Amino acid sequence: MGVRDDQKAATRAKVLSAARDLFHEIGYDETTIRAIADRAGVSVGSVFTTFKSKADVLSQVMADRVGPLQEELTRILPYLRGSTSDRICSIFAIHYDFECRRVKLFLAHIAATFSPSLEETTVPFGRNQAFKGMLLDVLAEGIERGDVRPDADLGLVLEVLMAAYAFNYSLAAQVGADAVALTARMDRQVELILAGVRPQPTGYGAI
Amino acid sequence: MNHVPMRVITSPGARPIKPTRRALAKQRTREKVLAAARQLFSERGYEGATIRDIAKAAGMSTGAVFASFADKSELFDEILAEDYALLVEAMRDAASSSATVSEALTNLFAVAYRFHMTQLPLLQAGIAASWTRTEAGEKRNREALKPVMTMIADSLRAGVERGELSQKADLRLICGVLWDVYLAGYRRAVFDGWTADDLTSRLSDQIDLILAGARS
Numbered sequence: 001m002g003v004r005d006d007q008k009a010a011t012r013a014k015v016l017s018a019a020r021d022l023f024h025e026i027g028y029d030e031t032t033i034r035a036i037a038d039r040a041g042v043s044v045g046s047v048f049t050t051f052k053s054k055a056d057v058l059s060q061v062m063a064d065r066v067g068p069l070q071e072e073l074t075r076i077l078p079y080l081r082g083s084t085s086d087r088i089c090s091i092f093a094i095h096y097d098f099e100c101r102r103v104k105l106f107l108a109h110i111a112a113t114f115s116p117s118l119e120e121t122t123v124p125f126g127r128n129q130a131f132k133g134m135l136l137d138v139l140a141e142g143i144e145r146g147d148v149r150p151d152a153d154l155g156l157v158l159e160v161l162m163a164a165y166a167f168n169y170s171l172a173a174q175v176g177a178d179a180v181a182l183t184a185r186m187d188r189q190v191e192l193i194l195a196g197v198r199p200q201p202t203g204y205g206a207i
Numbered sequence: 208m209n210h211v212p213m214r215v216i217t218s219p220g221a222r223p224i225k226p227t228r229r230a231l232a233k234q235r236t237r238e239k240v241l242a243a244a245r246q247l248f249s250e251r252g253y254e255g256a257t258i259r260d261i262a263k264a265a266g267m268s269t270g271a272v273f274a275s276f277a278d279k280s281e282l283f284d285e286i287l288a289e290d291y292a293l294l295v296e297a298m299r300d301a302a303s304s305s306a307t308v309s310e311a312l313t314n315l316f317a318v319a320y321r322f323h324m325t326q327l328p329l330l331q332a333g334i335a336a337s338w339t340r341t342e343a344g345e346k347r348n349r350e351a352l353k354p355v356m357t358m359i360a361d362s363l364r365a366g367v368e369r370g371e372l373s374q375k376a377d378l379r380l381i382c383g384v385l386w387d388v389y390l391a392g393y394r395r396a397v398f399d400g401w402t403a404d405d406l407t408s409r410l411s412d413q414i415d416l417i418l419a420g421a422r423s
Contacts, residue, residue: 027339028339029254029339107338107339108338108339110338111335111336111337111338111339112335113335113394113397114331114332114334114335114338114393114394114397115252115253115254115331115332115335153412153416156412156413156416157416159388159391159409159413160384160388160413160416160417162391163384163387163388163390163391163413164383164384164387164388166387166391167386167387167390167391168387169338170337170338173337173338173339173340174340174342174345188377188380189380189383189384191420192377192380192381192384192417192420192421193384193416193417193420194420195419195420195421196416196417196418196419196420197416197419198420
């Protein structure tokens with residue numbers, strides 16, 4: 001890598017770090033490219049040579065956060081115990097805990113997903129396949145554990161869980177709910193949703 | 208595409224009071240601003256449309272817009288509230304002609320999907336703005352949604368009375384999750400090109416799953 005590339009990478013890192021802090025501190029809408037450049041100590045022009053738009057910067061900031069979250073989950077996954085709903089609740093709890101550290105950033109990310117003037121480079125919220133895969137695995141294991149019906153439509157369960165998970169953040173946006181409050185709410189929702197796929201108590205045929 | 212009926216200043220039942228010219232002019236200004244704003248929010252989203260753009264499109268000064276609306280968020284919320292007021296009746300009709308709780312819910316949400324899918328960008332702008340609303344805006348929005356939320360709760364309560372759902376079912380919790388999946392559906396419309404019918408059919412499955420845990 002040449003000196004130029006080094007410089008470019010350094011600028012990029014500085015811009016992303018400044019943007020991440022500003023989005024969280026004052027909010028995405030209020031943050032201008034100029035403010036990002038100022039905080040990063042680079043020129044406005046050099047922000048635009050690396051990123052197409054503010055939305056592009058946000059997408060990259062969020063993509064960079066997936067790694068650390070994933071690490072945290074991978075570390076914890078082997079220690080998950082209990083029923084399927086306990087395990088699912090733990091996975092969501094870790095997410096709420098992680099995202100609530102910089103909750104405004106996350107809210108901006110969800111909001112951007114719904115913006116009608118979405119840019120092509122924007123990576124929408126909810127496309128994190130690793131997250132979904134992890135939940136699906138736990139659900140599938142639930143069938144083996146015997147607390148999820150074998151004929152349950154796991155894709156459907158996942159969809160409903162994800163909808164509840166995502167829209168719970170609106171409580172963070174509207175009434176300033178914290179990770180503890182969001183997790184408590186999610187726990188009850190997981191319980192309700194999984195109750196719908198619990199094996200029927202079998203009188204006849206049961207051993 | 209202003210399909211919201213003009214609000215005529217009369218008191219129903221009573222002898223119509225002839226509005227003054229001033230009041231009529233004010234009303235007309237308001238309607239013009241709302242129509243222009245509706246168009247611009249649909250095209251550019253909430254952030255992308257400024258009061259200045261809206262004033263220009265409505266053919267008036269920025270000051271004239273501010274004479275009718277305190278700020279952009281009030282203007283935007285007024286548009287959403289108008290839509291919900293229109294929707295509520297149709298949703299209620301759909302729910303009341305249904306035999307079961309899942310049918311009632313599916314039918315009432317189907318009305319909302321069909322309505323909003325004709326103006327998806329505006330709906331998107333509304334959901335996007337909901338993540339960053341001010342406290343005052345949030346209060347306004349909750350007020351506008353109240354009749355819809357009450358209707359969902361009523362449908363669930365009727366299900367309990369008919370013995371379809373358990374007496375012990377946590378209706379508030381169910382109501383919340385139903386609303387979440389309904390809203391989340393619009394993502395499929397935005398990113399995967401789903402139609403109102405696709406959304407309704409999927410929602411129907413989701414409703415069955417959510418209610419399954421609450422059946423008696």
